[in-house]
Amino acid sequence: MAANSRLTVAVHVLTWMALVKGRGRDVVTSDQIADSVNTNPVVIRRSLGELRKAGLVEALHGAGAGWRLLHEADAITLLDVYRAVETEPLFALHRAEPNQKCPVGAGIRPALEEVYDGAETAVRGALDGTSIADVLRGTLAGRAG
Amino acid sequence: MAANSRLTVAVHVLTWMALVKGRGRDVVTSDQIADSVNTNPVVIRRSLGELRKAGLVEALHGAGAGWRLLHEADAITLLDVYRAVETEPLFALHRAEPNQKCPVGAGIRPALEEVYDGAETAVRGALDGTSIADVLRGTLAGRAG
DNA sequence: CGGTGTCGTAACTGAAATAGTTACACCGCC
DNA sequence: GGCGGTGTAACTATTTCAGTTACGACACCG
Numbered sequence: 001m002a003a004n005s006r007l008t009v010a011v012h013v014l015t016w017m018a019l020v021k022g023r024g025r026d027v028v029t030s031d032q033i034a035d036s037v038n039t040n041p042v043v044i045r046r047s048l049g050e051l052r053k054a055g056l057v058e059a060l061h062g063a064g065a066g067w068r069l070l071h072e073a074d075a076i077t078l079l080d081v082y083r084a085v086e087t088e089p090l091f092a093l094h095r096a097e098p099n100q101k102c103p104v105g106a107g108i109r110p111a112l113e114e115v116y117d118g119a120e121t122a123v124r125g126a127l128d129g130t131s132i133a134d135v136l137r138g139t140l141a142g143r144a145g
Numbered sequence: 146m147a148a149n150s151r152l153t154v155a156v157h158v159l160t161w162m163a164l165v166k167g168r169g170r171d172v173v174t175s176d177q178i179a180d181s182v183n184t185n186p187v188v189i190r191r192s193l194g195e196l197r198k199a200g201l202v203e204a205l206h207g208a209g210a211g212w213r214l215l216h217e218a219d220a221i222t223l224l225d226v227y228r229a230v231e232t233e234p235l236f237a238l239h240r241a242e243p244n245q246k247c248p249v250g251a252g253i254r255p256a257l258e259e260v261y262d263g264a265e266t267a268v269r270g271a272l273d274g275t276s277i278a279d280v281l282r283g284t285l286a287g288r289a290g
Numbered sequence: 291c292g293g294t295g296t297c298g299t300a301a302c303t304g305a306a307a308t309a310g311t312t313a314c315a316c317c318g319c320c
Numbered sequence: 321g322g323c324g325g326t327g328t329a330a331c332t333a334t335t336t337c338a339g340t341t342a343c344g345a346c347a348c349c350g
Contacts, residue, residue, distance in 0.1 A: 004337060005237040008257060012239070016249045029296065036247040037239065040339050045298065062347025065296040078260060090235070090268070092150040094157070094182065095309065102181040104161045104284055111283035112153060115223060115275050122267035123235070130260050138256035139249055149308060174325065185310050190327070207318030210325045240338065 006085040010047045011078060012037050014056065014132045015139060018073035027066040047085065054084035074133035082127050090123065091116045151230040155192045156223060157182050159201065159277045160284060163218035172211040192230065199229035219278035227272050235268065236261045 016036045020028060030041040030048060037044060048067055051057045056076060057067050069076075093112060098105030161181045165173060175186040175193060182189060193212055196202045201221060202212050214221075238257060243250030 003233050003235060003237040005240055007236050008238050012253055015253060019249055036244050036250045038241050038244045063349060088148050091152050092148040093153050095150055096183050098183045099181050104164055105181045107284040108157055108160060111280050119268045119271040122271040123264045126264040126267040135256050139252040142252060208320060
Protein backbone atom coordinates (compact mmCIF):
# COMPACT_ATOMS: atom_id res chain seq x y z
CA MET A 1 0.00 0.00 0.00
CA ALA A 2 3.02 2.17 0.48
CA ALA A 3 1.96 5.77 1.06
CA ASN A 4 -1.53 6.43 2.37
CA SER A 5 -4.21 8.48 0.65
CA ARG A 6 -5.42 10.42 3.68
CA LEU A 7 -4.21 13.76 2.35
CA THR A 8 -5.85 13.05 -1.00
CA VAL A 9 -9.18 12.16 0.61
CA ALA A 10 -9.15 15.15 2.94
CA VAL A 11 -8.30 17.59 0.15
CA HIS A 12 -11.00 16.05 -2.04
CA VAL A 13 -13.52 16.44 0.78
CA LEU A 14 -12.71 20.10 1.32
CA THR A 15 -12.57 20.86 -2.39
CA TRP A 16 -15.98 19.33 -2.91
CA MET A 17 -17.38 21.24 0.04
CA ALA A 18 -15.96 24.44 -1.42
CA LEU A 19 -17.55 23.68 -4.79
CA VAL A 20 -21.06 23.09 -3.47
CA LYS A 21 -20.77 25.99 -1.05
CA GLY A 22 -20.25 28.18 -4.09
CA ARG A 23 -23.55 26.81 -5.36
CA GLY A 24 -25.29 27.90 -2.16
CA ARG A 25 -25.30 24.61 -0.27
CA ASP A 26 -23.10 25.01 2.77
CA VAL A 27 -24.20 22.03 4.88
CA VAL A 28 -23.46 18.62 3.36
CA THR A 29 -23.55 15.02 4.58
CA SER A 30 -20.82 12.41 4.61
CA ASP A 31 -22.95 10.34 2.23
CA GLN A 32 -22.94 13.07 -0.38
CA ILE A 33 -19.19 13.56 -0.12
CA ALA A 34 -18.61 9.79 -0.24
CA ASP A 35 -20.42 9.72 -3.55
CA SER A 36 -17.88 12.08 -5.10
CA VAL A 37 -14.81 10.43 -3.54
CA ASN A 38 -16.24 6.99 -4.33
CA THR A 39 -15.73 5.43 -0.94
CA ASN A 40 -17.60 4.56 2.22
CA PRO A 41 -19.23 7.36 4.25
CA VAL A 42 -17.42 6.17 7.36
CA VAL A 43 -14.09 6.82 5.67
CA ILE A 44 -15.29 10.35 4.96
CA ARG A 45 -16.53 10.85 8.52
CA ARG A 46 -13.16 9.72 9.83
CA SER A 47 -11.42 12.25 7.61
CA LEU A 48 -13.90 14.98 8.57
CA GLY A 49 -13.30 14.14 12.22
CA GLU A 50 -9.62 14.96 11.82
CA LEU A 51 -10.45 18.15 9.95
CA ARG A 52 -12.86 19.07 12.73
CA LYS A 53 -10.18 18.62 15.39
CA ALA A 54 -8.00 20.94 13.31
CA GLY A 55 -10.75 23.57 13.26
CA LEU A 56 -11.34 23.43 9.51
CA VAL A 57 -14.93 22.15 9.56
CA GLU A 58 -17.75 21.75 12.04
CA ALA A 59 -20.40 19.05 12.45
CA LEU A 60 -24.10 19.84 12.86
CA HIS A 61 -26.54 17.49 14.59
CA GLY A 62 -30.27 16.97 14.55
CA ALA A 63 -32.50 17.53 11.54
CA GLY A 64 -30.60 18.94 8.58
CA ALA A 65 -27.37 17.63 10.09
CA GLY A 66 -24.11 17.57 8.20
CA TRP A 67 -20.80 19.36 7.87
CA ARG A 68 -19.83 22.93 7.16
CA LEU A 69 -16.58 24.64 6.18
CA LEU A 70 -15.35 27.04 8.87
CA HIS A 71 -13.06 29.04 6.58
CA GLU A 72 -13.07 30.33 3.04
CA ALA A 73 -11.45 27.99 0.53
CA ASP A 74 -8.60 30.41 -0.14
CA ALA A 75 -7.81 30.55 3.59
CA ILE A 76 -7.22 26.79 3.87
CA THR A 77 -3.79 25.68 2.64
CA LEU A 78 -2.77 22.11 1.92
CA LEU A 79 -0.33 22.52 4.80
CA ASP A 80 -3.32 23.00 7.11
CA VAL A 81 -4.78 19.77 5.74
CA TYR A 82 -1.44 17.96 5.98
CA ARG A 83 -1.11 18.96 9.61
CA ALA A 84 -4.65 17.79 10.26
CA VAL A 85 -4.35 14.31 8.79
CA GLU A 86 -0.68 13.32 8.73
CA THR A 87 0.84 12.24 12.01
CA GLU A 88 3.85 10.11 11.11
CA PRO A 89 7.13 11.62 9.90
CA LEU A 90 8.10 11.26 6.24
CA PHE A 91 11.00 8.86 6.93
CA ALA A 92 11.26 6.35 9.76
CA LEU A 93 14.43 5.84 11.74
CA HIS A 94 15.74 2.38 12.60
CA ARG A 95 13.14 -0.14 13.65
CA ALA A 96 15.54 -1.52 16.26
CA GLU A 97 18.10 0.60 18.10
CA PRO A 98 21.40 0.46 16.17
CA ASN A 99 24.55 -0.90 17.81
CA GLN A 100 25.61 1.65 20.41
CA LYS A 101 29.12 0.20 20.54
CA CYS A 102 29.67 1.32 16.93
CA PRO A 103 30.42 5.03 16.39
CA VAL A 104 27.95 5.14 13.51
CA GLY A 105 25.25 3.24 15.35
CA ALA A 106 25.71 5.45 18.39
CA GLY A 107 25.54 8.78 16.61
CA ILE A 108 23.65 8.50 13.37
CA ARG A 109 20.14 8.98 14.63
CA PRO A 110 20.36 12.66 15.62
CA ALA A 111 22.26 13.32 12.39
CA LEU A 112 19.50 11.69 10.34
CA GLU A 113 16.80 13.45 12.30
CA GLU A 114 18.30 16.79 11.37
CA VAL A 115 18.26 15.90 7.68
CA TYR A 116 14.75 14.48 7.88
CA ASP A 117 13.54 17.61 9.64
CA GLY A 118 14.86 19.62 6.72
CA ALA A 119 12.98 17.43 4.25
CA GLU A 120 9.82 17.70 6.31
CA THR A 121 10.14 21.48 6.37
CA ALA A 122 10.60 21.51 2.61
CA VAL A 123 7.41 19.51 2.09
CA ARG A 124 5.46 21.76 4.40
CA GLY A 125 6.71 24.77 2.53
CA ALA A 126 5.58 23.30 -0.77
CA LEU A 127 2.12 22.46 0.57
CA ASP A 128 1.77 25.89 2.16
CA GLY A 129 1.78 27.48 -1.29
CA THR A 130 -1.47 25.91 -2.43
CA SER A 131 -4.97 26.52 -1.07
CA ILE A 132 -8.18 24.56 -1.42
CA ALA A 133 -9.38 27.35 -3.70
CA ASP A 134 -6.32 26.78 -5.91
CA VAL A 135 -7.06 23.06 -6.06
CA LEU A 136 -10.70 23.74 -6.92
CA ARG A 137 -9.71 26.12 -9.74
CA GLY A 138 -7.17 23.64 -11.06
CA THR A 139 -9.65 20.81 -10.81
CA LEU A 140 -12.27 22.64 -12.83
CA ALA A 141 -9.70 23.95 -15.32
CA GLY A 142 -7.72 20.79 -15.76
CA ARG A 143 -4.68 22.26 -14.03
CA ALA A 144 -3.65 22.90 -10.42
CA GLY A 145 -4.66 26.54 -10.68
CA MET B 146 4.69 0.52 10.65
CA ALA B 147 3.80 3.71 8.88
CA ALA B 148 6.78 5.07 6.94
CA ASN B 149 9.52 2.64 6.02
CA SER B 150 13.12 2.81 7.19
CA ARG B 151 14.77 1.93 3.88
CA LEU B 152 16.38 5.34 3.49
CA THR B 153 17.66 5.17 7.07
CA VAL B 154 19.15 1.71 6.59
CA ALA B 155 20.78 2.59 3.27
CA VAL B 156 22.30 5.80 4.61
CA HIS B 157 23.54 3.94 7.67
CA VAL B 158 25.13 1.30 5.44
CA LEU B 159 26.95 3.86 3.30
CA THR B 160 27.99 5.95 6.29
CA TRP B 161 29.50 2.92 8.00
CA MET B 162 31.28 1.92 4.80
CA ALA B 163 32.70 5.43 4.54
CA LEU B 164 33.90 5.28 8.14
CA VAL B 165 35.78 1.99 7.82
CA LYS B 166 37.12 2.95 4.42
CA GLY B 167 38.75 5.90 6.14
CA ARG B 168 40.39 3.36 8.41
CA GLY B 169 41.83 1.53 5.41
CA ARG B 170 39.29 -1.26 5.09
CA ASP B 171 37.47 -0.79 1.80
CA VAL B 172 35.86 -4.23 1.34
CA VAL B 173 33.27 -5.16 3.96
CA THR B 174 30.68 -7.92 4.36
CA SER B 175 26.95 -7.67 4.94
CA ASP B 176 27.50 -9.40 8.28
CA GLN B 177 29.79 -6.65 9.50
CA ILE B 178 27.37 -3.91 8.40
CA ALA B 179 24.44 -5.77 9.96
CA ASP B 180 26.26 -5.68 13.28
CA SER B 181 26.29 -1.87 13.24
CA VAL B 182 22.72 -1.45 11.99
CA ASN B 183 21.55 -4.18 14.36
CA THR B 184 19.51 -6.17 11.88
CA ASN B 185 19.73 -9.28 9.72
CA PRO B 186 22.46 -9.52 7.05
CA VAL B 187 19.81 -10.30 4.44
CA VAL B 188 18.15 -6.96 5.10
CA ILE B 189 21.53 -5.33 4.51
CA ARG B 190 22.17 -7.32 1.33
CA ARG B 191 18.75 -6.27 0.03
CA SER B 192 19.61 -2.64 0.67
CA LEU B 193 23.07 -3.05 -0.88
CA GLY B 194 21.44 -4.66 -3.90
CA GLU B 195 19.44 -1.49 -4.52
CA LEU B 196 22.53 0.64 -4.01
CA ARG B 197 24.40 -1.57 -6.45
CA LYS B 198 21.72 -1.11 -9.11
CA ALA B 199 22.10 2.63 -8.59
CA GLY B 200 25.85 2.37 -9.13
CA LEU B 201 26.82 3.45 -5.63
CA VAL B 202 28.51 0.21 -4.52
CA GLU B 203 29.82 -2.98 -6.08
CA ALA B 204 29.82 -6.58 -4.86
CA LEU B 205 32.91 -8.79 -4.90
CA HIS B 206 32.76 -12.58 -5.05
CA GLY B 207 35.11 -15.41 -4.18
CA ALA B 208 37.58 -15.34 -1.33
CA GLY B 209 37.69 -11.96 0.43
CA ALA B 210 34.23 -11.21 -0.96
CA GLY B 211 32.17 -8.25 0.18
CA TRP B 212 31.09 -4.78 -0.84
CA ARG B 213 32.94 -1.66 -1.83
CA LEU B 214 31.97 2.00 -2.23
CA LEU B 215 32.24 3.17 -5.84
CA HIS B 216 32.36 6.89 -5.01
CA GLU B 217 33.86 9.13 -2.36
CA ALA B 218 31.54 9.85 0.57
CA ASP B 219 31.27 13.53 -0.33
CA ALA B 220 30.16 12.61 -3.85
CA ILE B 221 27.13 10.63 -2.66
CA THR B 222 24.13 12.77 -1.70
CA LEU B 223 21.12 11.58 0.22
CA LEU B 224 19.16 12.29 -2.95
CA ASP B 225 21.23 9.60 -4.69
CA VAL B 226 20.31 7.22 -1.89
CA TYR B 227 16.67 8.28 -1.94
CA ARG B 228 16.47 7.62 -5.66
CA ALA B 229 18.08 4.23 -5.16
CA VAL B 230 15.74 2.94 -2.45
CA GLU B 231 12.47 4.85 -2.65
CA THR B 232 10.10 3.90 -5.42
CA GLU B 233 6.68 5.04 -4.25
CA PRO B 234 5.57 8.68 -4.36
CA LEU B 235 5.25 10.62 -1.10
CA PHE B 236 1.44 10.84 -1.24
CA ALA B 237 -0.93 8.33 -2.77
CA LEU B 238 -3.89 9.37 -4.90
CA HIS B 239 -7.32 7.79 -4.46
CA ARG B 240 -7.33 4.06 -3.91
CA ALA B 241 -10.45 3.77 -6.11
CA GLU B 242 -11.17 6.04 -9.05
CA PRO B 243 -13.29 8.98 -7.84
CA ASN B 244 -16.75 9.62 -9.28
CA GLN B 245 -16.24 10.84 -12.84
CA LYS B 246 -19.74 12.28 -12.96
CA CYS B 247 -18.75 14.80 -10.31
CA PRO B 248 -16.67 17.79 -11.47
CA VAL B 249 -14.33 17.37 -8.51
CA GLY B 250 -14.01 13.62 -8.92
CA ALA B 251 -13.37 14.02 -12.63
CA GLY B 252 -10.67 16.68 -12.37
CA ILE B 253 -8.97 16.56 -9.02
CA ARG B 254 -6.34 13.96 -9.74
CA PRO B 255 -4.17 15.93 -12.17
CA ALA B 256 -4.51 18.96 -9.89
CA LEU B 257 -3.30 16.94 -6.92
CA GLU B 258 -0.51 15.37 -8.92
CA GLU B 259 0.84 18.80 -9.72
CA VAL B 260 0.92 19.75 -6.05
CA TYR B 261 2.43 16.41 -5.03
CA ASP B 262 5.11 16.78 -7.68
CA GLY B 263 6.04 20.09 -6.12
CA ALA B 264 6.32 18.50 -2.69
CA GLU B 265 8.40 15.66 -4.09
CA THR B 266 10.73 18.15 -5.75
CA ALA B 267 11.08 20.04 -2.47
CA VAL B 268 12.07 16.85 -0.64
CA ARG B 269 14.59 15.94 -3.30
CA GLY B 270 16.11 19.38 -3.06
CA ALA B 271 16.45 19.07 0.70
CA LEU B 272 18.11 15.66 0.43
CA ASP B 273 20.41 16.85 -2.32
CA GLY B 274 22.07 19.25 0.08
CA THR B 275 23.50 16.57 2.34
CA SER B 276 26.19 14.00 1.47
CA ILE B 277 27.21 10.78 3.16
CA ALA B 278 30.37 12.59 4.25
CA ASP B 279 28.16 15.23 5.93
CA VAL B 280 26.20 12.53 7.73
CA LEU B 281 29.41 10.84 8.85
CA ARG B 282 30.79 14.10 10.21
CA GLY B 283 27.54 14.88 11.99
CA THR B 284 27.32 11.34 13.35
CA LEU B 285 30.79 11.53 14.86
CA ALA B 286 30.28 15.08 16.09
CA GLY B 287 26.77 14.68 17.46
CA ARG B 288 25.32 16.90 14.77
CA ALA B 289 24.36 16.49 11.11
CA GLY B 290 27.56 18.18 9.94
C1' DC C 291 -42.65 13.14 23.04
C1' DG C 292 -41.48 9.93 19.71
C1' DG C 293 -39.77 9.62 14.83
C1' DT C 294 -36.13 10.66 11.78
C1' DG C 295 -31.71 11.53 9.75
C1' DT C 296 -27.01 12.07 10.57
C1' DC C 297 -23.05 12.10 13.39
C1' DG C 298 -19.36 9.58 15.97
C1' DT C 299 -17.00 5.65 16.84
C1' DA C 300 -16.05 0.84 17.90
C1' DA C 301 -15.15 -3.49 15.88
C1' DC C 302 -14.05 -6.45 12.35
C1' DT C 303 -12.11 -7.73 7.70
C1' DG C 304 -9.11 -8.15 3.56
C1' DA C 305 -5.25 -6.60 1.34
C1' DA C 306 -0.74 -4.98 1.23
C1' DA C 307 3.89 -3.63 2.85
C1' DT C 308 7.86 -3.90 5.99
C1' DA C 309 11.35 -6.23 8.01
C1' DG C 310 13.08 -10.25 9.99
C1' DT C 311 14.43 -15.08 9.23
C1' DT C 312 15.79 -19.59 7.12
C1' DA C 313 17.52 -21.80 3.38
C1' DC C 314 20.22 -22.66 -0.46
C1' DA C 315 22.24 -22.20 -5.13
C1' DC C 316 26.13 -19.80 -7.03
C1' DC C 317 30.57 -17.70 -7.43
C1' DG C 318 35.49 -17.36 -7.29
C1' DC C 319 39.71 -17.45 -4.77
C1' DC C 320 42.90 -20.60 -2.24
C1' DG D 321 37.26 -29.37 -3.77
C1' DG D 322 36.75 -26.49 0.40
C1' DC D 323 35.38 -22.14 2.08
C1' DG D 324 33.26 -17.67 2.80
C1' DG D 325 30.15 -14.51 1.16
C1' DT D 326 26.80 -13.01 -2.35
C1' DG D 327 22.05 -13.15 -4.38
C1' DT D 328 17.51 -14.34 -3.90
C1' DA D 329 13.40 -17.07 -2.98
C1' DA D 330 10.16 -18.23 0.44
C1' DC D 331 7.94 -17.85 4.62
C1' DT D 332 6.38 -15.34 8.86
C1' DA D 333 4.91 -11.75 12.27
C1' DT D 334 3.53 -7.26 12.68
C1' DT D 335 1.48 -3.24 11.27
C1' DT D 336 -1.25 -0.10 8.53
C1' DC D 337 -4.78 1.26 5.48
C1' DA D 338 -9.27 1.38 3.84
C1' DG D 339 -13.67 -0.62 3.56
C1' DT D 340 -17.69 -2.28 6.01
C1' DT D 341 -21.31 -3.27 9.53
C1' DA D 342 -23.37 -1.89 13.46
C1' DC D 343 -25.21 0.97 16.83
C1' DG D 344 -25.57 4.57 20.43
C1' DA D 345 -25.87 9.77 20.68
C1' DC D 346 -27.75 13.84 19.26
C1' DA D 347 -30.97 17.47 18.02
C1' DC D 348 -34.59 19.06 15.34
C1' DC D 349 -39.58 18.52 13.82
C1' DG D 350 -44.18 17.36 13.56
